[in-house]
Amino acid sequence: xxxxxxxxxxxxxxxxxxxxxxxxxxxxxxxxxxxxxxxxxxxxxxxxxxxxxxxxxxxxxxxxxxxxxxxxxxxxxxxxxxxxxxxxxxxxxxxxxxxxxxxxxxxxxxxxxxxxxxxxxxxxxxxxxxxxxxxxxxxxxxxxxxxxxxxxxxxxxxxxxxxxxxxxxxxxxxxxxxxxxxxxxxxxxxxxxxxxxxxxxxxxxxxxxxxxxxxxxxxxxxxxxxxxxxxxxxxxxxxxxxxxxxxxxxxxxxxxxxxxxxxxxxxx
Numbered sequence: 001x002x003x004x005x006x007x008x009x010x011x012x013x014x015x016x017x018x019x020x021x022x023x024x025x026x027x028x029x030x031x032x033x034x035x036x037x038x039x040x041x042x043x044x045x046x047x048x049x050x051x052x053x054x055x056x057x058x059x060x061x062x063x064x065x066x067x068x069x070x071x072x073x074x075x076x077x078x079x080x081x082x083x084x085x086x087x088x089x090x091x092x093x094x095x096x097x098x099x100x101x102x103x104x105x106x107x108x109x110x111x112x113x114x115x116x117x118x119x120x121x122x123x124x125x126x127x128x129x130x131x132x133x134x135x136x137x138x139x140x141x142x143x144x145x146x147x148x149x150x151x152x153x154x155x156x157x158x159x160x161x162x163x164x165x166x167x168x169x170x171x172x173x174x175x176x177x178x179x180x181x182x183x184x185x186x187x188x189x190x191x192x193x194x195x196x197x198x199x200x201x202x203x204x205x206x207x208x209x210x211x212x213x214x215x216x217x218x219x220x221x222x223x224x225x226x227x228x229x230x231x232x233x234x235x236x237x238x239x240x241x242x243x244x245x246x247x248x249x250x251x252x253x254x255x256x257x258x259x260x261x262x263x264x265x266x267x268x
Contacts, residue, residue, distance in 0.1 A: 048081075048085035048086075049085070049088055050071070050073075050076070050079050050088040050090075052073070052076045052090075053073025053074065053075050053076015053077065053079075053099065054073050054074040054075045054076060055073070055074050056071060056072070056073060056074075057072055057073065057074045057100075057101055057102060057120045057121070057122065058070075058071070058072030058101050058102060058103050058104040058116075058117075059071055059072070059104065060104040060105060060106050060114075061106070062106055062111050063106070063108045063111060064111070065111070066084070067081075067082060067083055067084045068080065068081065068082050069081050069084075069085070070091075070104045070106065070114065070140070071088070071104075072101025072102070072103070072104050072116065073099070073100075073101060074100055074101070074120045074128060075099045075100055075128055076090075076099055076101075077090055077091070077092035077093060077096055077099050077101065078090070078091045078092040078096075078101060078104065078116055078140065079091065080139075080140055091136075091140035091141075091143075092116075092134075092140075092143065095134070095142065095143035095144075096118070096134060096143065097131050097145070098118055098119075098128070098129070098130050098131045099128070100118060100119050100120045100128035100129065100130050101116060101117075101118060101119075101120065101130070102117045102118060102119045102120050102121045102130060102153055102154040102155055102156075102172075103115075103116070103117035103121075103154050103155060103156045103157040103169075103170075104116050104117075104157070105117075105157040105158060105159045105167070106159075107159045107164035108159070108161045108162075109160075109161060109162050109163065109164055110164045111139065112136075112137055112138055112139050113135070113136070113137055113159070113164040113190075114135070114136045114139065114140055115133060115134070115135050115146075115157045115159060115167055115169075115191070116133065116134045116135075116136075116143075116157070117130070117132075117133050117148075117154030117155075117156070117157045117169055117170075117171075118130020118131050118132060118133070118134065118154060119131075119151070119152050119153035119154050119172075120153065121153050121154065121155035121156075121172050121207060123153065123172075123175050123226070123228055123233075124233070125228075125233075127153075127175055127228065129152040129153060129174075129175075130151075130152060130153065130154060131145070131149050132145055132146065132147055132148040132149040132150075132151060132154075133145070133146045133147060133148050133154065133157070133169055133191055134146065135190060135191050146187075146190070146191030146192065147191060147192075147193075147194055148169060148171065148181070148185060148194060150179065150181040151169070151171035151172075151173060151181045151182070151185075152171075152172070152173060152174050152175070152179075152181070153171070153172040153173065153174075153175060153205070154169055154170065154171050154172070155170045155171070155172050155205075155206060155207050155208055155209070156169070156170040156206070156208050156209040157169050157170075157209075158170075158209050158210075158211045158219075160211075160216050161211075161213075161216055162216070164190070165187070165188060165189055165190040166186075166187070166188055167186070167187050167190070167191060168184060168185065168186050168187075168209055168211075168219070168249065169184070169185045169186075169187075169194070169209075170183075170184055170206035170207070170208060170209035170221060170222075171183060171184075171185060171205055171206055172205035172206060172207060172224065172226075173202075173205035175226065175227065175228040176227070176228055176229070177227070178202040178203045179202055180199075180202050182199065182200070182201075182202065182204065182205035182206065183196055183197075183198045183199040183200060183205065183206055183223075184196070184197050184198035184199075184206050184209060184219075184221050184249060184252075185197065186248075186249050197245075197249040197250070197252075198221055198243060198245075198249070198252045200223050200239050201225075201239055203225060203227065203237075203239070204223050204224065204225040204226075204237065204239040204240060205223065205224060205226070206221055206222065206223055206224075207222045207223060207224035207266050207267055208221070208222040208267060209221050209222070216248070217245075217246060217247055217248045218244070218245070218246050219244070219245040219248070219249055220242060220243070220244050221242065221243045221244075221245075221252070222240075222241075222242055222266070222267025223239065223240050223241055223242075223243065223267065224236075224240050224265070224266040224267065225237030225238070225239045225240045225264075226266070235265055235266065236263045236264060236265040236266075237263050237264075238263055238264075240263070240264035240265065240266070240267065241254055241255070241259070241264050241267065242254070242255045242259065242267050243255065
């Protein structure tokens with residue numbers, strides 16, 4: 001009996017070592033993780049619509065909802081899908097006065113709040129202008145125009161992640177000639193009033209605006225000196241470049257230190 005018990009105890013003492021040994025062997029023979037390119041090799045892009053309005057000039061997702069997206073066209077207004085692109089419906093036809101969309105932003109703290117900046121910013125020969133900023137507080141069921149009508153082309157809209165009423169608009173301005181409604185505009189009351197917080201000149205407008213995801217007080221703005229004529233596109237100039245603000249847009253500094261000097265083209 002004692003001999004049998006001793007053998008049993010010895011066997012039990014050896015059991016925990018078997019999984020560890022197996023795990024070590026598995027780790028030794030496991031191949032390296034596939035690269036991102038290899039993991040995505042089977043994916044193929046396909047058009048999911050909608051098929052009205054021309055090229056896409058603005059898109060936006062909804063935080064926490066991987067099936068809902070907004071799409072803005074150069075001439076077809078704003079659309080939304082609730083099923084990952086299987087179907088789309090237009091949200092803007094009954095309220096908007098123009099059809100060219102430059103930017104869409106959904107408030108992260110309240111996805112019911114959506115801002116749309118009108119007027120496509122990737123300009124070309126047949127560019128269409130917009131008429132300011134529109135705001136919805138019910139996921140696009142109804143809209144109200146919130147000013148900046150004379151900016152014509154709005155390249156980007158950014159919303160503070162914790163405050164849906166604090167919003168920034170990057171306005172490229174008129175493409176056919178000088179005008180003062182360009183630069184970075186800020187609203188602290190949901191678009192009821194706007195202040196121009198960064199202006200370069202009446203011939204150079206904002207082509208992009210980025211908000212630091214870890215600190216919304218840090219902003220980067222791209223500026224583009226550009227003019228369209230019926231026969232040419234005069235793109236680039238010494239007034240273009242990238243500006244940075246560390247205080248939510250109160251003050252700005254033009255960045256250098258390694259960036260190209262002299263004439264610069266579109267920054268985005």
